[in-house]
Amino acid sequence: MPLPFQHLTSTKQLTRGDTDAILRVAAEMEGVLKKGGSDLLHGKILASLFYEPSTRTRLSFETAMQRLGGQVVTADGLQFSSLYKGESVEDTIKVVNQYADIIAMRHPEQGSADRAASVSAIPFINAGDGPGQHPTQALLDLYTIEKERGKIDGIHITMVGDLKFGRTVHSLSFLLGLYKDIRFTLVSPAELTMPEKVTSFYKEKKIAYTETENLEDGLDADVVYMTRVQKERFEDAAQYERLKLKYILTAQQLKGRSVTVLHPLPRVGEIALDVDPLPTAAYFRQVRNGVVLRMALLAMLLKKA
Amino acid sequence: MPLPFQHLTSTKQLTRGDTDAILRVAAEMEGVLKKGGSDLLHGKILASLFYEPSTRTRLSFETAMQRLGGQVVTADGLQFSSLYKGESVEDTIKVVNQYADIIAMRHPEQGSADRAASVSAIPFINAGDGPGQHPTQALLDLYTIEKERGKIDGIHITMVGDLKFGRTVHSLSFLLGLYKDIRFTLVSPAELTMPEKVTSFYKEKKIAYTETENLEDGLDADVVYMTRVQKERFEDAAQYERLKLKYILTAQQLKGRSVTVLHPLPRVGEIALDVDPLPTAAYFRQVRNGVVLRMALLAMLLKKA
Amino acid sequence: MPLPFQHLTSTKQLTRGDTDAILRVAAEMEGVLKKGGSDLLHGKILASLFYEPSTRTRLSFETAMQRLGGQVVTADGLQFSSLYKGESVEDTIKVVNQYADIIAMRHPEQGSADRAASVSAIPFINAGDGPGQHPTQALLDLYTIEKERGKIDGIHITMVGDLKFGRTVHSLSFLLGLYKDIRFTLVSPAELTMPEKVTSFYKEKKIAYTETENLEDGLDADVVYMTRVQKERFEDAAQYERLKLKYILTAQQLKGRSVTVLHPLPRVGEIALDVDPLPTAAYFRQVRNGVVLRMALLAMLLKKA
Numbered sequence: 001m002p003l004p005f006q007h008l009t010s011t012k013q014l015t016r017g018d019t020d021a022i023l024r025v026a027a028e029m030e031g032v033l034k035k036g037g038s039d040l041l042h043g044k045i046l047a048s049l050f051y052e053p054s055t056r057t058r059l060s061f062e063t064a065m066q067r068l069g070g071q072v073v074t075a076d077g078l079q080f081s082s083l084y085k086g087e088s089v090e091d092t093i094k095v096v097n098q099y100a101d102i103i104a105m106r107h108p109e110q111g112s113a114d115r116a117a118s119v120s121a122i123p124f125i126n127a128g129d130g131p132g133q134h135p136t137q138a139l140l141d142l143y144t145i146e147k148e149r150g151k152i153d154g155i156h157i158t159m160v161g162d163l164k165f166g167r168t169v170h171s172l173s174f175l176l177g178l179y180k181d182i183r184f185t186l187v188s189p190a191e192l193t194m195p196e197k198v199t200s201f202y203k204e205k206k207i208a209y210t211e212t213e214n215l216e217d218g219l220d221a222d223v224v225y226m227t228r229v230q231k232e233r234f235e236d237a238a239q240y241e242r243l244k245l246k247y248i249l250t251a252q253q254l255k256g257r258s259v260t261v262l263h264p265l266p267r268v269g270e271i272a273l274d275v276d277p278l279p280t281a282a283y284f285r286q287v288r289n290g291v292v293l294r295m296a297l298l299a300m301l302l303k304k305a
Numbered sequence: 306m307p308l309p310f311q312h313l314t315s316t317k318q319l320t321r322g323d324t325d326a327i328l329r330v331a332a333e334m335e336g337v338l339k340k341g342g343s344d345l346l347h348g349k350i351l352a353s354l355f356y357e358p359s360t361r362t363r364l365s366f367e368t369a370m371q372r373l374g375g376q377v378v379t380a381d382g383l384q385f386s387s388l389y390k391g392e393s394v395e396d397t398i399k400v401v402n403q404y405a406d407i408i409a410m411r412h413p414e415q416g417s418a419d420r421a422a423s424v425s426a427i428p429f430i431n432a433g434d435g436p437g438q439h440p441t442q443a444l445l446d447l448y449t450i451e452k453e454r455g456k457i458d459g460i461h462i463t464m465v466g467d468l469k470f471g472r473t474v475h476s477l478s479f480l481l482g483l484y485k486d487i488r489f490t491l492v493s494p495a496e497l498t499m500p501e502k503v504t505s506f507y508k509e510k511k512i513a514y515t516e517t518e519n520l521e522d523g524l525d526a527d528v529v530y531m532t533r534v535q536k537e538r539f540e541d542a543a544q545y546e547r548l549k550l551k552y553i554l555t556a557q558q559l560k561g562r563s564v565t566v567l568h569p570l571p572r573v574g575e576i577a578l579d580v581d582p583l584p585t586a587a588y589f590r591q592v593r594n595g596v597v598l599r600m601a602l603l604a605m606l607l608k609k610a
Numbered sequence: 611m612p613l614p615f616q617h618l619t620s621t622k623q624l625t626r627g628d629t630d631a632i633l634r635v636a637a638e639m640e641g642v643l644k645k646g647g648s649d650l651l652h653g654k655i656l657a658s659l660f661y662e663p664s665t666r667t668r669l670s671f672e673t674a675m676q677r678l679g680g681q682v683v684t685a686d687g688l689q690f691s692s693l694y695k696g697e698s699v700e701d702t703i704k705v706v707n708q709y710a711d712i713i714a715m716r717h718p719e720q721g722s723a724d725r726a727a728s729v730s731a732i733p734f735i736n737a738g739d740g741p742g743q744h745p746t747q748a749l750l751d752l753y754t755i756e757k758e759r760g761k762i763d764g765i766h767i768t769m770v771g772d773l774k775f776g777r778t779v780h781s782l783s784f785l786l787g788l789y790k791d792i793r794f795t796l797v798s799p800a801e802l803t804m805p806e807k808v809t810s811f812y813k814e815k816k817i818a819y820t821e822t823e824n825l826e827d828g829l830d831a832d833v834v835y836m837t838r839v840q841k842e843r844f845e846d847a848a849q850y851e852r853l854k855l856k857y858i859l860t861a862q863q864l865k866g867r868s869v870t871v872l873h874p875l876p877r878v879g880e881i882a883l884d885v886d887p888l889p890t891a892a893y894f895r896q897v898r899n900g901v902v903l904r905m906a907l908l909a910m911l912l913k914k915a
Contacts, residue, residue, distance in 0.1 A: 036653045043341045045368055055685045056705060063655055063709040066681045071371045074379075074684075075360045087571035095361060095570060098593035099368040265705060266697035288708040348646045350673055376676045379684075380665045392876035400666060400875060403898040404673040 003300050007117035007124040010133040011175040019142060019178055025296035025305050026143050026289070033067060033292055040304050041070035047100035048074045049092070050127070051107040056265060057127050057137075060287070061104045064294035073100065090119045097121050102302055105129075123301035131167060136297065137264060138171035140290040141225070147289065148260040148282050149222050152176070158185040158218030158259075160247050161227035161270060163194040168264045169227060173198050177205045184209035185218040189243050192229070215247045219259055224249070226263045226270050226283075244268070251275050262286055308605050312422035312429040315438040316480040324447060324483055330601035330610050331448050331594070338372060338597055345609050346375035352405035353379045354397070355432070356412045361570060362432050362442075365592070366409045369599035378405065395424045402426050407607055410434075428606035436472060441602065442569060443476035445595040446530070452594065453565045453587050454527050457481070463490040463523030463564075465552050466532035466575060468499040473569045474532060478503050482510045489514035490523040494548050497534070520552045524564055529554070531568045531575050531588075549573070556580050567591055613910050617727035617734040620743040621785040629752060629788055635906035635915050636753050636899070643677060643902055650914050651680035657710035658684045659702070660737070661717040666875060667737050667747075670897070671714045674904035683710065700729045707731050712912055715739075733911035741777060746907065747874060748781035750900040751835070757899065758870040758892050759832050762786070768795040768828030768869075770857050771837035771880060773804040778874045779837060783808050787815045794819035795828040799853050802839070825857045829869055834859070836873045836880050836893075855879050864888060872896055 003018060014022075032038045046065040050058050053076060062072045089107065093116045096103055105116055106127040113126035113133065128134040146152050157176070159169045163186055173194075176182045184202065186194050186209055193211060202209045210217075218224060226249055234240040249261065251274040263271055263283040275281050299305035308323060319327075337343045351370040355363050358381060367377045394412065398421045401408055410421055411432040418431035418438065433439040451457050462481070464474045468491055478499075481487045489507065491499050491514055498516060507514045515522075523529060531554055539545040554566065556579040568576055568588040580586050604610035613628060624632075642648045656675040660668050663686060672682045699717065703726045706713055715726055716737040723736035723743065738744040756762050767786070769779045773796055783804075786792045794812065796804050796819060803821060812819045820827075828834060836859055844850040859871065861884040873881055873893040885891050909915035 043372075045371055047364070059657070059683050059685065059706070059709050062683045066655055066683070072683075073364050073367045073371070073377075075364065076381075076686075086573040091571060094589050095592050096364070098589060099364050099596060266701060268696040284704050284708060287705050291709060350676055352669070378669050378672045378676070378682075380669065381686075391878040396876060399894050400897050401669070403894060404669050404901060 002303050006301065007120060007126075008135050008297065008301065009113040009117050009124070009126040009129075011135045011138045011171050012133075014135075014175065014178065016178045019139070019175065022139060022293070022296055022300065023143050023146060025300055026293045028305070029292040029295040029299075032295065037067040037069065039069035040299055041065065041068040041302060044070040044101040044302060045099065046070055046072045046298065047096045047103045048072055049096065049103060049105040049107075050074075050076050051105070051112075052128075052130075054106050054128065056287075057106060058104075060290045061125075061127065061136075061294050061298075064291050064298055067291065068295055068299060070298070089116050093120050093124070102298060125297060125301065128167070131165070134167050134171055136290070136294055137168050138175045139297070140286065140293040141168070141172045141262060141264070142175055143293050144262060144282060144286045144289045145223055145260070148285075152182075153180040154182075155179070155223060156183040156185070156221040157223040157225060158187060158221040159194075159225045159227070160187040160215060160218060160249075162192045162229045162233070162243075163188040163198075163227075164192040165230060165233040166227045169194070169225065170198050172225070174201060177201060177207065182207050183221075185221055186211045187213070187215050187218045187247065189213060189246055191239070191243065215249070216253070219253060219257055221259055223260045223262060226261065226267070228263075228266065228268055228270060245270070248272060249275060251278060254278060254280065307608050311606065312425065313440050313602065313606070314418040314422050314429070314431040314434075316440045316443045316476050317438075319440075319480065319483065321483045324444070324480065327444060327598070327601055327605065328448050328451060330605055331598045333610070334597040334600040334604075337600065342372040342374065344374035345604055346370065346373040346607060349375040349406040349607060350404065351375055351377045351603065352401045352408045353377055354401065354408060354410040354412075355379075355381050356410070356417075357433075357435075359411050359433065361592075362411060362439075363409075365595045366430075366432065366441075366599050366603075369596050369603055372596065373600055373604060375603070394421050398425050398429070407603060430602060430606070433472070436470070439472050439476055441595070441599055442473050443480045444602070445591065445598040446473070446477050446567060446569070447480055448598050449567060449587060449591045449594045450528055450565070453590075457487075458485040459487075460484070460528060461488040461490070461526040462528040462530060463492060463526040464499075464530045464532070465492040465520060465523060465554075467497045467534045467538070467548075468493040468532075469497040470535060470538040471532045474499070474530065475503050477530070479506060482506060482512065487512050488526075490526055491516045492518070492520050492523045492552065494518060494551055496544070496548065520554070521558070524558060524562055526564055528565045528567060531566065531572070533568075533571065533573055533575060550575070553577060554580060556583060559583060559585065612913050616911065617730065618745050618907065618911070619723040619727050619734070619736040619739075621745045621748045621781050622743075624745075624785065624788065626788045629749070629785065632749060632903070632906055632910065633753050633756060635910055636903045638915070639902040639905040639909075642905065647677040647679065649679035650909055651675065651678040651912060654680040654711040654912060655709065656680055656682045656908065657706045657713045658682055659706065659713060659715040659717075660684075660686050661715070661722075662738075662740075664716050664738065666897075667716060667744075668714075670900045671735075671737065671746075671904050671908075674901050674908055677901065678905055678909060680908070699726050703730050703734070712908060735907060735911070738777070741775070744777050744781055746900070746904055747778050748785045749907070750896065750903040751778070751782045751872060751874070752785055753903050754872060754892060754896045754899045755833055755870075758895075763790040764792075765789070765833060766793040766795070766831040767833040767835060768797060768831040769804075769835045769837070770797040770825060770828060770859075772802045772839045772843070772853075773798040773837075774802040775840060775843040776837045779804070779835065780808050782835070784811060787811060787817065792817050793831075795831055796821045797823070797825050797828045797857065799823060799856055801849070801853065825859070826863070829863060829867055831869055833870045833872060836871065836877070838873075838876065838878055838880060858882060859885060861885050861888060864890065
């Protein structure tokens, strides 16, 4: 089923029908992956444009394309920095349109994805635009919740850590607004609480949410979504040092609990290593789900699924 | 038809018969591209060696190879800079000969391409050697002129901007020397006029040319070839700032004119955005022509076309 | 024949049976390469993770994978340096396990390869871990000795240059410990002699070895293995300058001799250019042998050979 749009720049453009379709195709892609891939996108080229490095996201897109028999050309952040010589994002996109069949772009400037999509004649996927959106991360989080919990409607999700700057928890919040009876517990230090743009969205959608500084308050949820406190967001190094490991999830805390543990990775200590073997530790499965989710999107936007 | 040479390092090595053959195969490659590619070069590997970054040229070669079913290994400028540890270009080429079936190399030193080709047992293509040659750019410019104007012989072409340091206008000038009744209008500030090595070539070939500082004088040509003033060529920042946007082509200036607008890209303001929608604005089609032209060269040098 | 291990991190894990099997499959891969490759690894993805740049080794692995019909995703040193944001090698490997079917990793820290392999659910190959091991280099050296000399047992090999810091001569020494009647001549300045960890291994294995500062003393061997004095190993620039070209092998010295010349490359002057045309100059064939050796390992570890 073709999606009703050519470009994916934001979770805000998605309807419940869209996410249902994407998650259904992603589930089908699990089968493709298990069979060792397919030739669905044979002859198609993905241009993987990372103005800002993000190896995880880039490799996820690139393997997704290759698992479907497609090919990849890559331009990485460090090349760009010395390279694009003042060319506008719009011109770069129009050039890359002459090479590839689909584009995934990471760029440090908020709004760059919309500018890029506005001139692209080929499908364009936002792979993160600075503090803006990162819709494929939110979709793979959603898909992981469905797989791990068997449903999305009615879920109680606890988000932990840097809720102020954490792009992933914002995108996921907006996306969960499409579902029924979602409940949030928001765990963060006072300096890093969820911004008003998100809490006002909760209110508008009549989504129940509780704010707390205490991790224990959030562990009886269906899902706990841990995040890293990102050093690069802090001007004050001392503040970063104080906050970075305020919340550390351990196996001890999870004992007797069935809460699914997610994390967008990389982690730098927020989840103790003794959590890894637990059956509810889903963060590496989440990475794999990113591949099938991106396989689904690539295929759908290229009108092959 | 196989080309009568194994390596392409300079436009100066080409005869009219060679360019005729290359442009004919490029035209055939348009059909291959429209069909979604072919498997002509299946099993062949292109080594894409960019000692100096040039994402546009690199991606063009790499997609050309992939559209013909071939594969690519890439080494990029920034890797090389920390990497080649004093190894000579000749040794690097002999090493890469053991990996790949064909090489495209960009290198900052003039003459490096000839040194590389002299030791290569596999086909070698110069993708730009500093202030030296960039023959595939000149060939794609030539192909674009033919496609846009229906002919090359008898063409009147205006070259605009930095004619002193602009490698592309030099290479294209030499290549147009193979054609009949070519006429040049050369538009540049006094500091950036066409160097003697090119104007003496015009004289030797009895090619008519006019020099002017006024862009308007050149707009009644068949083709206007705009170029960027390259910051990296200037030691004097103030001079760069003064010259960089001396010539800005606008839709207003093109009104009622049928002159085809070319540019090797990136542009940084020399062509106003309002030119983009004009049917005579050919610079993004020029990018696409670069792909088919390089498909043709890769196939011909590998003796598959 | 499947190898009795899933990961290759060190030559020390190999038995004579293992090296016999690997060299036999490598010889078969020569035939595959001559036919223009195969589709043996179609649908498989190699993750090429180079925390530290090494274009030669990386391109060798990547072309080996592609010659067998597999695909590659690459993450290079410079990307990592700005990128991995404090993530442990173990976590990176667990993430990459979700993308690829096999991993080749170069990392500057000794022991990193063992840590990586210990958590990898997919085959892992050490492509060099700092001053530690580089087993595929040693295996390709071994394969080259067998091809050039027709045998390995009974060989007399002279190692020349920086024997103190030269990882390749250490790994190869340990590997040759699996063979019978090996004899070493060790040529180095007093400051760069073979370390005790290697000479004590010779003694334990009852391998005959002679140490000398004189290159001429080693030229009546079956193989002379030249190495580069690596600038990055010296704190004292003057010492480096004095030692770097202490040994220069010339055609004149090789006159009337049949000793096979090897070098792991890059060379920066240790072998004069007039040696290159000699039939006994095997260092570029050695590069090609690296491709077939890695084809063999990729296929065997993926249980396809």
